[in-house]
Structures are given as C-alpha cells and as structure tokens.
Amino acid sequence: MKIIIAFCCLLMAMPQLKTQTYFRANDLDKKLAQEYKEAQKLIRQYKYSDAEKKLDKILKKHPDFYEATLRKAVMYYDMGLPAKAMPLFDAVIQAAPDYDPEMYYAAAINALAMKDDASAVQHYTTYLEKGSADEKRKERITRELKTLRFRINAKKNAQSITLTPLEGHINTTDSEYLPSPSLDGKSMVFTRRLRGQEDLFVSHRNDGGQWSVATPLESINTPDNEAAHSISEDGNTIVFTMCNNKTTGFGSCDLYYTHFDGEKYTLPVNMGPRINTPAWESQPCLFANGKKLLFSSNRKGSYGGSDLWMVQKTSEGKWGAVANLGPVINTPGQEESPFLHSDGKTLYFRSNGHTGMGGFDLFMSKWDDQKKEWSEPVNLGYPINSEGDEGSLAVDHLGKIAYYASDVATMGNAERNLDLVQFELPPVFRPEPVSFLEITVVDEVTGRPLEAQLTMIDVDKGDTLVFATAERGKLLSALPVSKRLLLNVSLPGYLIHSEHFDTGENFLVEQAQYKEIKMRKPAPKDTRPIVLKNIFFESASANLLPASQAEIQALAAMLKEQTELHIRITGHTDNVGDDEANLILSTERAKAVYTELLKLGIEASRLSYEGKGEKEAIASNDSPEGRAANRRTEFYVINPPSK
Numbered sequence: 001m002k003i004i005i006a007f008c009c010l011l012m013a014m015p016q017l018k019t020q021t022y023f024r025a026n027d028l029d030k031k032l033a034q035e036y037k038e039a040q041k042l043i044r045q046y047k048y049s050d051a052e053k054k055l056d057k058i059l060k061k062h063p064d065f066y067e068a069t070l071r072k073a074v075m076y077y078d079m080g081l082p083a084k085a086m087p088l089f090d091a092v093i094q095a096a097p098d099y100d101p102e103m104y105y106a107a108a109i110n111a112l113a114m115k116d117d118a119s120a121v122q123h124y125t126t127y128l129e130k131g132s133a134d135e136k137r138k139e140r141i142t143r144e145l146k147t148l149r150f151r152i153n154a155k156k157n158a159q160s161i162t163l164t165p166l167e168g169h170i171n172t173t174d175s176e177y178l179p180s181p182s183l184d185g186k187s188m189v190f191t192r193r194l195r196g197q198e199d200l201f202v203s204h205r206n207d208g209g210q211w212s213v214a215t216p217l218e219s220i221n222t223p224d225n226e227a228a229h230s231i232s233e234d235g236n237t238i239v240f241t242m243c244n245n246k247t248t249g250f251g252s253c254d255l256y257y258t259h260f261d262g263e264k265y266t267l268p269v270n271m272g273p274r275i276n277t278p279a280w281e282s283q284p285c286l287f288a289n290g291k292k293l294l295f296s297s298n299r300k301g302s303y304g305g306s307d308l309w310m311v312q313k314t315s316e317g318k319w320g321a322v323a324n325l326g327p328v329i330n331t332p333g334q335e336e337s338p339f340l341h342s343d344g345k346t347l348y349f350r351s352n353g354h355t356g357m358g359g360f361d362l363f364m365s366k367w368d369d370q371k372k373e374w375s376e377p378v379n380l381g382y383p384i385n386s387e388g389d390e391g392s393l394a395v396d397h398l399g400k401i402a403y404y405a406s407d408v409a410t411m412g413n414a415e416r417n418l419d420l421v422q423f424e425l426p427p428v429f430r431p432e433p434v435s436f437l438e439i440t441v442v443d444e445v446t447g448r449p450l451e452a453q454l455t456m457i458d459v460d461k462g463d464t465l466v467f468a469t470a471e472r473g474k475l476l477s478a479l480p481v482s483k484r485l486l487l488n489v490s491l492p493g494y495l496i497h498s499e500h501f502d503t504g505e506n507f508l509v510e511q512a513q514y515k516e517i518k519m520r521k522p523a524p525k526d527t528r529p530i531v532l533k534n535i536f537f538e539s540a541s542a543n544l545l546p547a548s549q550a551e552i553q554a555l556a557a558m559l560k561e562q563t564e565l566h567i568r569i570t571g572h573t574d575n576v577g578d579d580e581a582n583l584i585l586s587t588e589r590a591k592a593v594y595t596e597l598l599k600l601g602i603e604a605s606r607l608s609y610e611g612k613g614e615k616e617a618i619a620s621n622d623s624p625e626g627r628a629a630n631r632r633t634e635f636y637v638i639n640p641p642s643k
Helices: 002-015 029-046 048-061 066-078 082-095 102-113 117-130 135-156 544-559 577-597 625-632
Strands: 175-181 185-193 195-204 227-232 237-243 255-258 281-287 291-295 307-312 334-341 346-351 361-368 402-407 419-424 434-445 453-458 466-467 475-482 484-490 497-502 511-517 530-532 565-572 607-612 634-640
Touching: 002 102, 048 066, 048 475, 066 082, 066 102, 082 102, 117 135, 175 227, 175 402, 195 227, 237 281, 237 565, 255 281, 291 334, 307 334, 307 484, 419 565, 434 484, 453 475, 453 544, 466 475, 484 544, 497 530, 497 607, 544 577, 565 577, 577 607, 577 634
Parallel strands: 227 281, 281 334, 434 511, 565 607
Antiparallel strands: 175 185, 185 195, 227 237, 237 255, 281 291, 291 307, 334 346, 346 361, 402 419, 434 475, 453 466, 453 484, 484 497, 530 634, 565 634
C-alpha cells in the first residue's frame, strides 16, 4: 500500500514541475488533453489496455511529454510488469534527470520489484541527494539502503551450502518446521501444520540416518495450536507454547512444560506467573538439562516488539528472576526463536531489527565469559538468509550440521509447503563442538536403575555445568571440550562415585562417552577402596589445589547423610623418586584431605588417614598415563572404633 501511495504522490506532483523547459499537460492541444484525462480515468478503473493505447497515441506525437511516460511506467508496475516499466523510468531519468525527484523514488521501488538491488540503491541515493524526502521517508529509505547494501555484499560473498531434506519419513505433504533435535541426534521434536492447526510430533533416527514416521505427542496436543517448542538435552522435558488457554493461561501465549514418565509425556503444566505474564511469551529454548530457559516475549521492559529473555533455576529447583539479554542482542525490532548450542555460549536467533537481507534473518552471537557480555550479532549470510523471513535454526552437538525449515523441495509447485532440511554450517558460524555423555546408574548387586543425583563441575572454573537426577537410571549430558570435568554421583544410602573427564588436546569429540556406574552400599566385609578421581595437588607437594574442593565437599555431604560411616583416607604415589619420600608425601596428602573434612564439620572420630607411597600401584609406571593413575587418593569404609 505504501508503494502505491508513493506512486500516486508522484503523479500528483507532476503538474507542478520545477522547471518550465519541459513539455507539460497544459501544453497539449484540446483533443489530446481530453485523451490524457480519459487515459488517467481508465487507469483508475484498471482498464490498462485501453489506457495504454491512449498514452501511446499521445507519446507518439509528444515523446518529450515525460509525465505520460512516467504514468505509463507506474501503470506497468501496478500491472505486475516491472520489467516493462524499467526502460521507461530509465529513459526519463537519462533524458531529463532534473524532471522531478519523485521519479527516482518510483524507479527504486520498481527496481526492488525486479530484485535489482544495485539499481534500487542508485535511485534511492539520488532521491536523497535531491533533498525532497520528508524526514519519515528519509529515515525509512536510509534503513532500506543499509539492507540493500548488505544484501548486495552478501550475495557477492555467498556461502556454499546445499539444503538436503531429512532422509526417511519425517517430511510429508503437510508443512513441518521448528525442529528441536535431542543432544545425541537420535530423536527430533517438531511442529506440523495439519488442516490449518499446529501440533507437536516426534521422529526417531536409526543407525542408517533414516528418520521414522513421526508420531503425534498425544498427551500434549489439543484442538488448539501447540508449537514453538524445545526439548531438553536428555529428551525428558519439553517446553512449548500454547495460546489463548482460558483455563490455565496468563496471557495471549504462555509457556508450558511436559515431562517424560518412562512411557509417555505428562499432561502440560503452565510454567507459572514468573515466566508467563499477560503479554506474549513464546519460542522457548531449554538448555543445561532443563536448568536454564531462553524465550521470546513482548513483556514490559522489552526494547522493541519482542525481546529475548533468560531465566534459570535456583539451587532449590525453582525458576529465578527473568532477565533481558540486553541491547546488544535486542533491538527496537523483533528478536525471536533463540537456540543456544550445547557449548553454552553460542546463540542463534532471528531478528528483523539487526541489519540483514530483509525481513527476519538468522544471526549468531557468542557469550564472553571474561567480559560477561554477548558479542555483536553476526548475520549468517546468503543463502542461509534470503529476502524473505527465516525461521528458527538448530545445530547439532558437533556444530557441523544445522537444521531448519525450507520450501526448497516444493519450489515451482502449485502448493508449496515447508520441509525439515539440513545443511553443513560454514565454519565461521560454528559453535564449539561438544561430545555427549550417556550415563546409566544401577545398583551394583541387583542391577536395578537408580535415580541418583549427578553433578558435573568444571574443576578449573568451579562452574556447575550439570546438576540433575538420573531419571529411571539414565542421563544424557553434553561434554564440552577443552575442559577438566568432575562428575559426582550420589544417592542416600550409597557411597559416592567419582569420575573425571579430560576433554583437552587428545580428546576425540566425535566419540560419545558411555558410562555404566554401579553404585555400592557400604557393607561390613567390603574392603574395596573408592577412588576419588578429582583430588588434585601441587606437583611434588601436599598442597591441595582449589579444584579439589568440589570432590571433598561431596565426600563430606555423604558423611553427613550417613552418620554411622567411618572412613580412612589413603594416599598413593607413582614410583618416581625416593621410596621413603613418596611414603611421606602420600601420607601428607591423605592428611590434607582429612584436614579439609574436619573443616567441613566431620568429626575426627569418624576419620583416619594413611599413606601407602608407591607400594600399591594399579597401573604400570612405565607411561605418563599409568603414573597419573597411580597418583591417587582413595577412601575405605572401616568399622567404627570400639568404645
């Protein structure tokens, strides 16, 4: 509508020309003047063919009657024939560049209809130089020029990508979109539009890469729309959007969650008034195994139409305060569809407020741990982004494969629909790769699955990356690279279990980790030690490193929960150095752990310590790995001392 108005303004302005040197309408003889009036009337009546004949008759006699030429160009544009309009605009601009500034504005809009961005830039620039635009139009054209110049440059530097529909039976003749893959890539929840209504479906991928026929999530879907969802890394929790629910809703659209109980997903539950408001909340991204949530909302405090917001759970398991991601990410426009990769710091989202190709584009930003801020968003470029609107993007755990919805498979069809596609993400836009850890926790004796508490900590930074329950004895979790990671497994009545993962230089990120953890109950005749794999000392010293504190605190928590337990801390070394010196060092190291437990409130009567030196090696001392295994701290459960 704005384009049409602009053309009308152009034509209304033409009788008041700025110069007297051009042929004008009042220079026509009486007969042609009447023909011209009739031509204008025919155009208003959409009788374009008749109007064209009259205009051609006039222009044959007066080819320098530029008003008629421009009116004819506008008519061709209105007919959806910008290619026929273009040479008419060009002819007038070349012959009479000062005829009227508005013709440059009209020519720019016509060039856009032809997808001729370079010509549009040229005409818009000239129009602004002529100085006739009002402030609102000038501001809008300035924004448009920024978009056009970006688009021209993006197409010159196009990314080499190939969109491939997902193999198997996941795509249908209906539209599938908003993909949410699980961390291990074996399942995907997505939205399907059926008969004008949106529901959630899940598909599973076999070892051959084929996706199964998708099944609806019956416990979630209703006659209303269910869409814009996110699945947790372990696949146990889904957060999704439900709109206009008069029974449980707080506003136009709210966020709900459902949980997998081992057989099916439970009935949806509203996420509550802290997250949901009378405003619009939608497009969630659940990460950190359900402990953090990103979403889009136009709630009070937004910078524009809709912003990205984040909330995380407290140590008590309740959602904390909702925080805006700030003006680096959010704009006066709209920011939507957040996807935070499992590396915990690479964010993808769509926006029409940042400079892009036009409409909604996809952007990437990275969190800087040191500066505690998001980087300036980067446009993902062409052809990932187009002149149209792009939807949500999801990226696999290795950061190589991206998923989104596209109509590329139905281009040229009478009816076009969206399919789920994948493409290889250009390296410049990739997150840090992560591996994943699949844990099974069972009772050592019975093999029964145990819903133990698992805590994963970055031992060098002290950050808790995972604090979750192994539901039905299983947990799927991301393993970030270039880190030393502590894993503690605990359950009332059981001895703690300790694991250590070094995902540094020699770690194979493509190789997933699988651990079956057999939990032990303390038993009088069980003399096996428990290795504490996350106790660290300064080299050749008994000084504990700060990274040891998480493990020692977990051991203290077990002792406080099981008040009848008495333990002995035992230190071991490798065979490097003097035997006697190693014995002394191992004893001092065991004592250091003992002392820390005393500081944490464990009674001295329940603790003892000793050093074994190099006497009880568990690996060969001929390799660095073997020596590292031998340098260890253990504990034994011992009988309480007799009174």
